[in-house]
Amino acid sequence: MESLKTYTKVNKRENSIHFGISKMEDIYIKREGKKDVPHRHKYYTILIIKHGNGEHKIDFTSYPLGKHQIFFVAPGQVHQVIENEKTLGFSIAFSNQFLIENSISLSFIENLNLFNNYGQSPPLNPKDTQFEAINGFAEKIFELYTGNAPMRFLSIGAFLKLLLIQCNNICTLHPIEPETNLTVNQIIKNFKEQVDQYYKEEHSTSFYAEKLNITPDYLNRKIKEKIGTTAKDYIQSRIITEAKRLLYFTDLSNKEIAYDLGFNEPSNFSNFFKKHTHSSPSNFKKLEIPA
Numbered sequence: 001m002e003s004l005k006t007y008t009k010v011n012k013r014e015n016s017i018h019f020g021i022s023k024m025e026d027i028y029i030k031r032e033g034k035k036d037v038p039h040r041h042k043y044y045t046i047l048i049i050k051h052g053n054g055e056h057k058i059d060f061t062s063y064p065l066g067k068h069q070i071f072f073v074a075p076g077q078v079h080q081v082i083e084n085e086k087t088l089g090f091s092i093a094f095s096n097q098f099l100i101e102n103s104i105s106l107s108f109i110e111n112l113n114l115f116n117n118y119g120q121s122p123p124l125n126p127k128d129t130q131f132e133a134i135n136g137f138a139e140k141i142f143e144l145y146t147g148n149a150p151m152r153f154l155s156i157g158a159f160l161k162l163l164l165i166q167c168n169n170i171c172t173l174h175p176i177e178p179e180t181n182l183t184v185n186q187i188i189k190n191f192k193e194q195v196d197q198y199y200k201e202e203h204s205t206s207f208y209a210e211k212l213n214i215t216p217d218y219l220n221r222k223i224k225e226k227i228g229t230t231a232k233d234y235i236q237s238r239i240i241t242e243a244k245r246l247l248y249f250t251d252l253s254n255k256e257i258a259y260d261l262g263f264n265e266p267s268n269f270s271n272f273f274k275k276h277t278h279s280s281p282s283n284f285k286k287l288e289i290p291a
Contacts, residue, residue, distance in 0.1 A: 003250055003252070004040065004078065004246070004249045004250050005037065005038075005039040006041070006042065007040070007041045008041075008042045008043075010043045010094060011093075017153075018043075018095040018098035018101065019094045019095075019098045019153065019156060019160075020092070020093045020145075021092045021093070021138070023089070023090060023091075024049070024052075024086075024088060024089040024090060024091055025086050025087065025088055027091060028083055028087060029086075035082065036080050036081045036082065037080065038078050038079070038249045039078065039079070040075075040076055040077060040079070040245075041075060041093065042075050042095070043093055043094060043095040044072075044074065044093065045071075045072075045073040045079075045091065045092070045093050046070065046071070046073075046090075046091070046092040046163075047070070047081070047091055047092075048070050048089045048091075048092070048134065048138050049066070049067075049069040049070070049071070049087060049088075050067070050131075051066075051067050051088045051089070052066060052069070052087040052088070053065060053083070053085045053087075054081070054085070054087070055081075055082050056071055056080075056081050056082075057079060057080045057081075057082070058071070058073060058120075058121045059079070059121070059241070059245065060244060060248065061120050063122060063123055065083070065087060068126060068127075068128065069124065069125060070123055070124040070126065070131075070134065070167060071121070071124075072114045072116070072121060072167075073115070073121065074115035074116060078245050089135075089138075090139075090141075090142065092138065092141070092160070094160065098153075099157075101153070101157075102156075102158075102160075104157055106189075107189065108161070112167075112168045114164065114168060124167055124170065124171055126167075130166070130170050133166055134163055134166050134167060137163040137166065138163065140159050141160060141163070144156050144159070184225075184226065185226075187212060187222055188222065191208055191219065191231065191234075192234075194208050194211050194212070195208065195234065195235055195238050198211075199235060199238045199262075200261055200262045201262050203235060203239065205220065205232050220232070236272075236276060239272075240273065240276050242261065243257060243261060243273055243281070244277075246260070246261075247285045248284070248285060248287070254269065254270065254281045254282065257269065258270075
């Protein structure tokens with residue numbers, strides 16, 4: 001059965017480097033007319049689009065490529081760039097390891113909320129002057145990346161952080177939250193990490209509460225306060241998102257997906273999926289992503 005392609009290496013040329021940047025036009029030329037296929041990465045991706053004509057599909061939503069856009073693709077999201085002509089801009093990729101190596105805390109990325117693992121991921125549409133500032137950071141990063149300056153990756157890390165802060169400052173939907181309660185923020189962060197690690201085997205809130213050494217009731221209250229949903233709903237949303245990805249982007253059968261996601265019987269998976277999406281797995285597999 002065809003499985004979904006997952007890229008794990010940020011830098012194909014040097015495995016020890018956890019950062020990469022390319023010009024979109026160079027990627028287009030390198031493809032030699034071949035169409036990009038749906039895939040996902042185990043690292044963060046930023047697409048800075050100066051000018052484009054086509055569409056960018058992220059999970060189950062298609063966004064038209066245009067002028068002055070910035071896309072943020074989180075690890076695990078399925079995406080596909082379909083270009084009708086050469087796109088101008090930059091593609092930036094980096095991993096958690098790169099952040100750690102360059103003294104950027106992982107909570108910095110969490111607090112930005114630019115990378116949305118589940119749900120819709122529309123592009124940022126900055127004003128012309130704002131875009132030029134962000135694109136200027138990308139150009140400086142590209143210059144450093146292709147050069148040989150000493151400690152260049154520390155400089156790249158600094159410019160990347162400035163780029164992300166600039167993006168966040170114009171993203172009115174997701175302002176940075178001050179870390180007034182580090183303990184609660186750490187619980188939320190650890191909970192999300194545990195769900196990503198175990199959601200295929202463990203579906204209960206009590207399992208994750210035990211892993212975090214807190215009660216299920218306390219976990220639910222804090223999750224509800226911070227992200228507006230219960231822990232159970234968050235876990236189920238994670239399962240549904242992965243189920244949709246496997247149904248739509250692979251040739252795996254409903255039975256294979258059910259067992260992969262930790263259901264004892266395919267019928268239990270079908271009932272769970274229909275309850276949360278109002279569609280059977282088979283019908284969802286036939287859907288077209290709207291342009």
